[in-house]
Amino acid sequence: MRRFTSLSDVQWSAFRNPEVFEPDYIPEILAFRDAQLRALASNLKPMLSGMNAVDTVCIGPPATGKTSCVRKIISSAEIRAGYVNASLVRTRSELATGIFKAVTGLTPPRRGVSFSELMGRAFDSADSLLIVIDDATALNEKILNEVIVYVCRMKEMGYKAGLWLVFTDSRYVSLLSADTGSIFHPDEVFFHAYGYDEIFEILMERAKAGFSAGAFGEDVIDFATGMAFETADLRLGLYILRMAGIIADREGKERIGVDDAEKAYEKGKWLFLTRSLSNLSRDERRLLKAIYELDAETTGELFDEVRDWLYYEKFHRMLAKLENLRLIDLKLEYRKGRTRRIFRRFERDVLLDALERVSS
Ligand SMILES: Nc1ncnc2c1ncn2[C@@H]1O[C@H](COP(=O)(O)OP(=O)(O)OP(=O)(O)O)[C@@H](O)[C@H]1O
Ligand SMILES: [Mg+2]
Incomplete structure (x- = not known):
């Protein structure tokens, strides 16, 4: 890394077209669409x-x-x-x-x-x-x-x-x-959810359009793709790329490293969790809290815990939304009716803490 002496040292930037990573940017080609x-x-x-x-x-x-x-x-x-x-x-x-x-x-x-x-x-x-x-x-x-x-x-x-x-x-x-x-x-x-390879290609195209030549390698795209795929959120992948570029620039590097992308992810994961929680209604947050606080293993057991304030159809609608936002996973159980097994995608403390913060 070069030592900073004056503004003229900051000539090289990881970004060729920074607007490519802005949330409202519409790429010329919307791949797979x-x-x-x-x-x-x-x-x-x-x-x-x-x-x-x-x-x-x-x-x-x-x-x-x-x-x-x-x-x-x-x-x-x-x-x-x-x-x-x-x-x-x-x-x-x-x-x-x-x-x-x-x-x-x-x-x-x-x-x-x-x-x-x-x-x-x-x-x-x-x-x-x-x-x-x-x-x-x-x-x-x-x-x-x-x-x-x-x-x-x-x-x-x-x-x-x-x-x-x-x-x-x-x-x-x-x-x-x-x-x-x-x-x-x-x-x-x-609009189906993107698969791993689709996310990789979308992020690669964005990176080529937005970053300077030679500023990134496939390893960075791979990392961002993994995180975006895991959370089913392409926006997290785009955020990681943009933030990694900013971090590399800030540190005077001439190439974005996977370590920059990891730092970007650490910053972004809270932001993204808090953002998806803030899109929930009061009842949806209450249900999510119940899921993470109580030990209900199936949707049937969970419904028994919340039936005093939630009717059946609304309960299932809300569960579908929580699953869609990848806050929980639901897997079909063949035992009885509509009952599904609940998987919590976040650590209990992390999620309850984030819920507390968006609700206060
Ligand atoms: N096929 C694609 N090619 C390139 N970029 C894409 C593609 N699909 C989505 N994106 C990018 O992903 C981000 C999210 O896309 P968009 O806002 O259109 O999603 P959405 O389905 O409307 O999401 P939401 O339901 O959260 O509003 C945007 O930055 C967009 O440019
Ligand atoms: Mg939208």
């Missing part, structure tokens, strides 16, 4: 000739490229789209405000404008309108149903529109009311 991109493009196509877009639901676990694919398709077409991330809105008026802003580029005229007035204005501002609600799982059930029914009704009234929703699992159907289910028949586009 050709089928999904084609499905979205063909569902959007009718709108380009003045018809309704095909209503679509994108389904897949976290970090499987849902947002990237949807954003790529809507930004490549000349259409009016109201894209809103539901995890950033709590009320129906916030949702309508988000859609209105995204469609018109304007701030709503005054506070307290009603949902239907704002939505009506958004629809009136364009010949046709695609509404995209990302992370729709985060939306309150009632609001979700309301917005679906609203868009369907607008179509019945002759407006040209489409509604795309993004969910992390296919149990979204249970969130829809009977009324909504009878009028909303979306095309479902599935």
Whole structure:
């Protein structure tokens, strides 16, 4: 390592294009997503000739490229789209405000404008309108149903529109009311979790685009891939690469080593655990706490412990979410019914400590 004497010493950097590692960067090629991109493009196509877009639901676990694919398709077409991330809105008026802003580029005229007035204005501002609600799982059930029914009704009234929703699992159907289910028949586009080799290739391509020539070797990509695969979170792999580059730069090295990637992982693993915990509702955290505190070995035993505050269907929905976020694993038991064996993916103390921190 060279000794630092002045700013001019910091000429070499591990990064050629640092923006490649930014969370909102959309790579030119979304590898292994050709089928999904084609499905979205063909569902959007009718709108380009003045018809309704095909209503679509994108389904897949976290970090499987849902947002990237949807954003790529809507930004490549000349259409009016109201894209809103539901995890950033709590009320129906916030949702309508988000859609209105995204469609018109304007701030709503005054506070307290009603949902239907704002939505009506958004629809009136364009010949046709695609509404995209990302992370729709985060939306309150009632609001979700309301917005679906609203868009369907607008179509019945002759407006040209489409509604795309993004969910992390296919149990979204249970969130829809009977009324909504009878009028909303979306095309479902599935985003499978990436395998080890797929993650390796995605991370390798990012590294080639973002790092300077000769700044990294396959060993670093291998390490980041292992961690991303283990936690089923491609974002952790991207974080490790970016952070390892920053650490190598900071230490004046001319090549990122696996030791830098390991340090990056140590920093990142807390961050990622805390982030996924902060996406849980109060009841989901309570259930997760029960799983890690109590010694229930199967979902049946666990349900006996929590049945005084949780009904059966909701219990299973919440378990599916915890499994999806890779906080627990569930393996089918052939003994009886829906009972599955519970595997805790984190050490008890580590998880309970992190839960305490996000809840305080
Ligand atoms: N096929 C791919 N090729 C390159 N990068 C990808 C690919 N899929 C995902 N990524 C990258 O992984 C990260 C997560 O992707 P994205 O945000 O699209 O996932 P998501 O499915 O919307 O996740 P979540 O459900 O958590 O919102 C982004 O940085 C994205 O660029
Ligand atoms: Mg997303």
